[in-house]
Amino acid sequence: MLEQELMVAVDAALEAGVEVARLRRDGVRYGRKDGWELVSEADIRAAEMLHAALTGAFPSDGWLSEEHRDTSERLGRDRVWIVDPIDGTREYLQGIDEYAISIGLAIGGLPVLGVVHNPATGELFAAECLSAPERVPTESTGHSIEVLVGRGEQLHDELPPLPEGTETRGVGSVAYRLALLASGQGNAALSGHGRAEWDVAAGIALCRAAGLRASDIFGEAMPFNQADPYVRGLLVAEPGLHSRLATFFRRLRRE
Incomplete structure (x- = not known):
């Protein structure tokens, strides 16, 4: 502990x-x-x-x-x-x-x-979150999802393409955005831009404690305390939704 x-x-x-x-x-x-x-x-x-x-x-x-x-x-x-x-x-x-x-x-x-x-x-x-397990993945319900994104990314239309039915909510600080997600506001958090480790480390810990899954935007792991302390985009959600969104973005990359 x-x-x-x-x-x-x-x-x-x-x-x-x-x-x-x-x-x-x-x-x-x-x-x-x-x-x-x-x-x-x-x-x-x-x-x-x-x-x-x-x-x-x-x-x-x-x-x-x-x-x-x-x-x-x-x-x-x-x-x-x-x-x-x-x-x-x-x-x-x-x-x-x-x-x-x-x-x-x-x-x-x-x-x-x-x-x-x-x-x-x-x-x-x-x-x-030394011992916090992930939530059990959920199946898609077909309902719209709310994704928390950067205020500037939303304002300047710098978001990547998103699945149909996705609604976005702009929030200034990415740390605050992740904390809101961990507390139950919104369904996912997303950033298509690279981020410094200090922007996201605390928020990711909060999300992991809440049973959410965090990765880069393509679903790949993000180790911290790297020589170059930056992460390649950000995707956080409950495991089922996370898998669906990561698959969506990987398909865009291949195209």
């Missing part, structure tokens, strides 16, 4: 959330990394707080975070914290309540703990 890890991660997320919300309320400075990617002082402050809390409690663990310089040191660690201080910085700066603090723990390359906290709504999602 990961009771202590979960407790520390929850406390760290809540404390960082208070600071992130305060900065947004009082006025927050921001800029762009590498000339294009948004970053705010709240991202940096939350990163500092989370790093101090988690590495202070578990000094032998590895660390991978969007706002810290990555090193190869983590590759030799079996346990690695994978953290995004604010997933959905654009929504955060725009005042859209669809961003989240995302804390994941991977052991042996598998996300086994997730904490996702939305300071704007007060929602907190937390679970560990």
Whole structure:
């Protein structure tokens, strides 16, 4: 069990959330990394707080975070914290309540703990999944399905073709999107774009704890704590629907 890890991660997320919300309320400075990617002082402050809390409690663990310089040191660690201080910085700066603090723990390359906290709504999602089994696959009912997708992907029509009868719901932060799915909102989550591990590790752990299946968009496994920490798209759903959607996308690839 990961009771202590979960407790520390929850406390760290809540404390960082208070600071992130305060900065947004009082006025927050921001800029762009590498000339294009948004970053705010709240991202940096939350990163500092989370790093101090988690590495202070578990000094032998590895660390991978969007706002810290990555090193190869983590590759030799079996346990690695994978953290995004604010997933959905654009929504955060725009005042859209669809961003989240995302804390994941991977052991042996598998996300086994997730904490996702939305300071704007007060929602907190937390679970560990060391021994969580998948749900029993369901058969197709012929009913429409709701797929949670990126707000920007939906707005700019950047979604891949979807099966007939699919409805989409745009949500800003992918971590928040996965947390909503794990809590029973929607039938699947999808992204046709590559994602950084820190975007999805915590959310995938939450979904695995809920018995859902997570993979890249073609149904292939996504190991974490890779030298190049990115995943090739994202597909999460209960196992029966996941298999049907993955088959659909593999057929598109062959065509």
